Amino acid sequence: MDPPRQCPSPSSSRPISPRTPSCEMLGYVGIEAVLDQMKIKAMKMGFEFNIMVVGQSGLGKSTMVNTLFKSKMWKTTPPGLALGPIPQTLQLHSVTHVIEEKGVKLKLTVTDTPGFGDQINNDKCWDPILGYINGQYEQYLQEEILITRQRHIPDTRVHCCVYFVAPTGHSLRPLDIEFLQRLCRTVNVVPVIARADSLTVEEREDFRRRIQHNLRTHSIDVYPQECFDEDINDKILNCKIRDRIPFAVVGADREHLVNGKYVLGRKTKWGIVEVENMKHCEFPLLRDLLIRSHLQDLKDITHNVHYENYRVCRLNESHMLPRGPGWVNLDPAPANSPANSPANSPAIPGPSKVCRWAQDTPSEEY
């Protein structure tokens, strides 16, 4: 899609970067004030974050979202009192909120997937989810290739998908493996062990090791991906996180009195499970990962890797899409068809994450 080169070749007049001498400044100039400028600009514009929670019903997804953002995002369905018949097909349900903390505005979109894995035959239950995620990429792409673009394209792409694994204590189930394999190529996936208060600490560790082994065997690359570690500090930090993935979490939206303080927790006959206590569950780790330390990183990887992969696929295959009546495909198969592109790895280091969704869902026409 290269436009014809008419004006003098740009590369000849571009400054040569490799030969950049580094200069010593003799005094204070004020360059670091640019950081403050960036902060002011960012705070004025606000942030966006889109998260998707996937898992079978009853695993505590809605409660978890409420606990993460300490507010009533969803009406949690009490057990045994279903709000109606279980939906026959998987429906995606998004809700958007704007939350503000200390001057920082965050537009948060949470997408829930009720009905996932609940049917008798769960074959291809990941298709609507993949379709939704790719639909968001498509929307962004369409906005990006307009002639007159908006100043700030609204970002509805899913930045993180939290996958809830049922606490069986054995290993990952076939549905889990299928889903994770497909999804980790399109979006950042963070698996968590749901309802971890039904496992003892030792059982938890065993389960975790087994899940990690499963993930390695099936080459499922969950967030934080090893290939995107930029320097040694990142590597050290992310290794610690990778060691504890999947986090064993407990969600709760009620407060109880413990030792004179009110904490979020689940009250049972044999004790109170404190959500924010590291000894009880690993919810603080999940919260820190998602919000306090890696939020920007999640967005960056979505934008630079997953979205770019989608864009490459899409622009390549658009040569082959049928046009209106009377259209004749003039070229024989173009040189950069999807069949050839997986051979070239993208410029950034990483596994070639060419999405295959086009072959999976031929019905979706763009």
Added chain:
Amino acid sequence: MSSEEARHLFFQTHMATKSCMSSQVSDDEQRKRENIRSLTMSGHVGFESLPDQLVNRSIQQGFCFNILCVGETGIGKSTLIDTLFNTNFEDQESSHFCPHVRLKAQTYELQESNVRLKLTIVNTVGFGDQINKEESYQPIVDYIDAQFEAYLQEELKIKRSLFNYHDSRVHACLYFISPTGHSLKTLDLLAMKSLDSKVNIIPVIAKADAISKTELQKFKIKLMSELVSNGVQIYQFPTDDETVAKINASMNGHLPFAVVGSMDEVKVGNKLVKARQYPWGIVQVENENHCDFVKLREMLICTNMEDLREQTHTRHYELYRRCKLEEMGFSDVGPENKPLSLQETYEAKRHQIYGERQRKEEEMKQMFVQRVKEKEAILKEAERELQAKFEHLKRVHQEERMKLEEKRRLLEEEIISFSKKKATSEIYQNQTFMGSNLKKDKDRKNSNFM
């Protein structure tokens, strides 16, 4: 009631309420349209570190800043840049005898605490030196366009890597006005007019120590009024953000900045300051009473660097992109006013260009075949002529031969008859001789007998 219990009661009542707080202030109108609700949280979530996360990522990536300096040779561009960034960038003095205006770009890496800046300085070499200055500012416009073009091509690539692309688009253009004290030169006006829609122009009065204070005021007013009356849009420091609105607004009133550049240090009082020493006094660069250098540095680097980059990307680059794509025939709305996708238009154009190419190829083929035919005809004609000549010559040759044969025959016959005659005459002669001899003999004999 302890604070803990109060907080707990608050939490209970909050969680008991079903719906979320409705949206409050003016900028929530857009959110109302999008059906988004504002939520208040009951505890500390922790995302106020988001700006810090963003900043950390930028620190890792590093910053890019590109300044273009336009001004006559010797007006003090390199010195000012050296003074602005407090470094001695190595650069020789340019000559005054360049036949055309050339742009020279150099990239430097600066680091201050943990901020890495990739600074590119683009200098116009030979601006205003030629006798005929008509072509002076076109190379500058071409350079700026070329940088936009490079970015556009990278953006339109299928496999692109925008996040580690070295952004070479010009973020700020420092236009150096010579301190005549009268008004803008025509060249300056024309140059600024052709650049104002492509780059953020910041005009500065160079070598401001050549003008006195009162003259400077008049000069500034004159300059600004000329710029306004000619419709030149220079960069205005943004006043929409409260933190910087006041200072930016006041700085806007001081434009164009009158600057003095110097890297030489002179002792004033008991400090070494950057200054220019004259017999009648010392002009201190960083003294606000002497010149506006500090203001320029404040505005350019400390307060508005990010805004300059943003304006370049969202305004100037988008304008260039839109013009370029429209020029190539793309549009967002099709003939029936239905939204067209870029892909479809591109495909249609490709189809059209391909068709044209086919047609042209056919034409050329036809022409070629025609020419070949003509050439063949000519050659055949020539061949025929040659053949005819050859035949003619052969005939002539035959005739000659026959003639000669005839002659030879005659000659031979003559020879034969001649030889016959000769033989006959010899025989006759012999006979006569013999007879005479015989006669002589006879006579002798006879005489003997006698």
